[in-house]
Amino acid sequence: MRAGRWREAGAGYLFLAPALLIIGAFHVWPAVYVLYMSLFRWEIVQGAFIGLRNYEHLLSDPDFLSSLGLTLVYVVGTVPVEMAIGLALAIVLHQRLRLRGLFRLLYFLPYVTSQVAVALVWGWVFNPSYGAANGLLTALGQPARTWLLESGGVLSPGAPPSLALTAIMLVTIWYYLGFHTVVFLSGLTAIPEELVDAARIDGAGGWRMFRHVTFPLLSPTTYFLLLVATIGAMTSFNLVYVMSGGGQAFGCGGNPLGTTRVAALFVFDRFWCQTQLGYASAAAFALGLVVLAISLINGRLFSRRVVYAG
Amino acid sequence: MRAPVLVVLIALLLSSCAPASGPATTQPSAASQTIAATAAPEPAVTISLWDGQSGVLGDRLRELITKFNSTHKIQVTETFQGTYDQLYQKVVSAIQANTVPDLAQVSGPPQTAAYWKANVLTPVQQFVDSPDGFTAEQLKDFVPALLDENTFSVTGKKTLVSWPFSKSVALLYYNPDILQKAGVSVPKTWDEVRSALKTVKAKTDATPFAWTPDVYYFFLPYLWSQGGDVLSSDYSKATFNTPEGVAALQYQADLVLTDKTAQVTSGFDWQNPFAQGKVAFAVSTSVSRPFIEQAMPKDQTFKVGMAPLPAGPKGPSTDLFGNNLVIFNKVAADHQRAAWIFMKWLTDVDQTVAWSLASGYMPLRVSAQNAPAFKAEADKDPRLLVALAALKDAHGIPGAADWQKIQPVMGDMVTSVVTGKATAKDAIGTAEKKVNDILAGY
Numbered sequence: 009m010r011a012g013r014w015r016e017a018g019a020g021y022l023f024l025a026p027a028l029l030i031i032g033a034f035h036v037w038p039a040v041y042v043l044y045m046s047l048f049r050w051e052i053v054q055g056a057f058i059g060l061r062n063y064e065h066l067l068s069d070p071d072f073l074s075s076l077g078l079t080l081v082y083v084v085g086t087v088p089v090e091m092a093i094g095l096a097l098a099i100v101l102h103q104r105l106r107l108r109g110l111f112r113l114l115y116f117l118p119y120v121t122s123q124v125a126v127a128l129v130w131g132w133v134f135n136p137s138y139g140a141a142n143g144l145l146t147a148l149g150q151p152a153r154t155w156l157l158e159s160g161g162v163l164s165p166g167a168p169p170s171l172a173l174t175a176i177m178l179v180t181i182w183y184y185l186g187f188h189t190v191v192f193l194s195g196l197t198a199i200p201e202e203l204v205d206a207a208r209i210d211g212a213g214g215w216r217m218f219r220h221v222t223f224p225l226l227s228p229t230t231y232f233l234l235l236v237a238t239i240g241a242m243t244s245f246n247l248v249y250v251m252s253g254g255g256q257a258f259g260c261g262g263n264p265l266g267t268t269r270v271a272a273l274f275v276f277d278r279f280w281c282q283t284q285l286g287y288a289s290a291a292a293f294a295l296g297l298v299v300l301a302i303s304l305i306n307g308r309l310f311s312r313r314v315v316y317a318g
Numbered sequence: 319m320r321a322p323v324l325v326v327l328i329a330l331l332l333s334s335c336a337p338a339s340g341p342a343t344t345q346p347s348a349a350s351q352t353i354a355a356t357a358a359p360e361p362a363v364t365i366s367l368w369d370g371q372s373g374v375l376g377d378r379l380r381e382l383i384t385k386f387n388s389t390h391k392i393q394v395t396e397t398f399q400g401t402y403d404q405l406y407q408k409v410v411s412a413i414q415a416n417t418v419p420d421l422a423q424v425s426g427p428p429q430t431a432a433y434w435k436a437n438v439l440t441p442v443q444q445f446v447d448s449p450d451g452f453t454a455e456q457l458k459d460f461v462p463a464l465l466d467e468n469t470f471s472v473t474g475k476k477t478l479v480s481w482p483f484s485k486s487v488a489l490l491y492y493n494p495d496i497l498q499k500a501g502v503s504v505p506k507t508w509d510e511v512r513s514a515l516k517t518v519k520a521k522t523d524a525t526p527f528a529w530t531p532d533v534y535y536f537f538l539p540y541l542w543s544q545g546g547d548v549l550s551s552d553y554s555k556a557t558f559n560t561p562e563g564v565a566a567l568q569y570q571a572d573l574v575l576t577d578k579t580a581q582v583t584s585g586f587d588w589q590n591p592f593a594q595g596k597v598a599f600a601v602s603t604s605v606s607r608p609f610i611e612q613a614m615p616k617d618q619t620f621k622v623g624m625a626p627l628p629a630g631p632k633g634p635s636t637d638l639f640g641n642n643l644v645i646f647n648k649v650a651a652d653h654q655r656a657a658w659i660f661m662k663w664l665t666d667v668d669q670t671v672a673w674s675l676a677s678g679y680m681p682l683r684v685s686a687q688n689a690p691a692f693k694a695e696a697d698k699d700p701r702l703l704v705a706l707a708a709l710k711d712a713h714g715i716p717g718a719a720d721w722q723k724i725q726p727v728m729g730d731m732v733t734s735v736v737t738g739k740a741t742a743k744d745a746i747g748t749a750e751k752k753v754n755d756i757l758a759g760y
Contacts, residue, residue: 137587
């Protein structure tokens with residue numbers, strides 16, 4: 009009996025091994041090493057052990073604090089919008105529409121395109137000299153804008169988000185919309201027909217059906233998307249980096265005037281462009297802790313409201 | 319509550335693994351490196367070069383390497399690593415992984431200074447002084463400004479740490495057809511530039527000037543031409559918060575915001591409209607010409623005009639750009655020597671002339687400037703001499719290891735002024751504080 013148990017457990021671990029190996033090598037080990045690096049003065053080469061001084065410095069670094077603020081703006085400006093529009097589209101595409109498959113494909117298409125390619129193309133759309141965005145504004149009789157070079161705020165001149173970050177947020181929403189739509193669609197498909205029928209017999213329809221039946225039963229999907237999208241947006245890099253110039257000009261990502269330098273770009277800038285490897289590692293680890301904290305808060309706030317059907 | 323305790327415990331544990339004396343701060347002394355007393359036979363080794371030479375320039379560099387490989391026992395393998403910044407990032411990664419190439423390009427003195435501070439280089443001086451090197455007389459053939467740019471103070475002694483390879487200077491580019499249409503001649507002073515741009519705006523449809531604001535084009539040359547400088551000579555503090563510095567910033571704000579004669583672009587976005595004949599003036603390094611000519615529509619070509627950057631009260635000034643070469647000290651001694659032999663060959667008269675004519679970079683030797691092949695080309699196209707003539711007014715980018723951190727601060731300073739987000743005085747004050755903080759330590 010005991011030998012059989014061991015064999016069974018061994019087989020289980022064997023099945024787990026490939027995933028453990030990959031996660032261990034590419035996630036756990038780098039995270040541990042980043043923590044190690046963050047405790048040193050480490051520029052191009054490893055320097056003296058300085059304990060938590062890098063973390064202390066982060067707390068008083070206006071650039072880091074501003075990058076966290078920008079990340080928050082980016083998350084709040086993208087995640088709820090993606091989810092709301094994604095849900096609306098999913099409900100529409102859940103109906104028996106003509107060409108439904110084609111619409112589903114069209115909305116999902118951006119998500120399967122390379123983020124760098126998408127960012128480069130949108131970079132051209134927002135190009136101040138030849139971009140389609142200015143072409144449209146000019147056709148409508150509006151003054152041209154400098155878009156990705158514009159550091160002025162869209163809500164108030166000195167406050168984030170800048171026009172540059174807003175443009176990037178719009179592209180982010182456009183990119184992830186299809187993903188949210190498809191996941192919500194699968195959530196809608198999973199709602200048991202008999203519950204919908206019962207509600208309908210009881211006289212529910214339209215808004216009441218959505219409010220009291222569909223939305224509550226979609227809550228596992230909504231919770232999953234909220235968690236995944238928030239973590240994704242907190243650590244967003246590709247779209248922001250490439251649309252901010254991708255280090256093509258002198259200097260690093262996060263132009264203009266650092267108004268698109270979200271936390272992941274701050275880490276990149278300090279690590280690669282300023283070669284403050286230890287300090288950037290501290291910023292990366294701190295960002296990881298912030299993401300973890302926000303995920304826990306999300307869990308506390310929303311997991312109790314999740315309703316599972318059946 | 320347990321998390322902070324855990325972090326502290328891990329920190330304490332790691333402290334016992336840390337190197338006892340922090341970073342290695344001692345630089346390799348000449349005595350510690352063994353060099354043969356007489357020139358030994360060339361080692362038959364294969365060495366690796368990492369570079370940032372893209373497009374047409376990369377092709378020309380590979381041609382040179384093929385020529386070297388066919389005539390030497392040493393074989394060079396070349397790897398293009400992207401832009402200079404990407405090349406730097408890859409070298410920094412390779413240093414962590416202990417997989418550095420034998421030699422690499424560096425974009426200028428700041429990167430050399432950063433590598434030197436990290437103690438990863440073998441100073442070129444020891445090869446220059448070796449039987450494989452040069453006599454003092456031979457060394458005089460090199461343009462002094464170029465050797466100066468590669469020279470650092472090592473324990474109080476001037477030492478060649480890197481070796482010049484592809485050198486260029488910032489120049490004013492212009493479209494002669496637009497200038498003729500506007501009736502303006504090539505401006506020679508900053509004031510003349512400003513009024514030329516106004517005339518172009520008034521008399522033509524062209525964009526008078528397009529450029530991507532940063533510290534190099536305009537701010538530094540303008541500052542230098544007024545007698546100012548950006549950092550103290552020992553790189554310990556910022557020295558640009560002066561009336562000259564404010565004037566250098568205000569000049570750019572005047573072009574963009576007051577005169578509306580300058581268009582702000584991003585990266586190299588100015589290059590295509592200039593090549594298409596839509597822009598009258600631009601500013602870039604002397605090697606931009608092949609790129610501009612390549613981007614020109616075939617049915618709408620023009621002769622690209624090149625002129626020195628304008629002069630201020632203290633005369634003209636320009637930035638010394640381009641790249642140098644460094645040898646890494648972690649590679650075997652025979653590889654280091656082979657790397658030097660290759661570097662030296664690259665700067666022989668034949669090669670420096672060929673590379674200059676192929677790339678637009680300047681010949682590095684005085685004798686190369688008089689070589690028949692170069693003179694013949696210069697007679698045909700005097701634009702080859704514009705950069706050479708400007709060399710006497712060239713300033714190197716500050717060889718401060720912290721310049722990589724300072725550069726974006728200065729870039730933001732310029733951008734905030736030309737976009738009207740701050741006055742020149744406020745922006746320069748903010749930048750001065752940030753730069754001094756960087757130089758002070760963190």
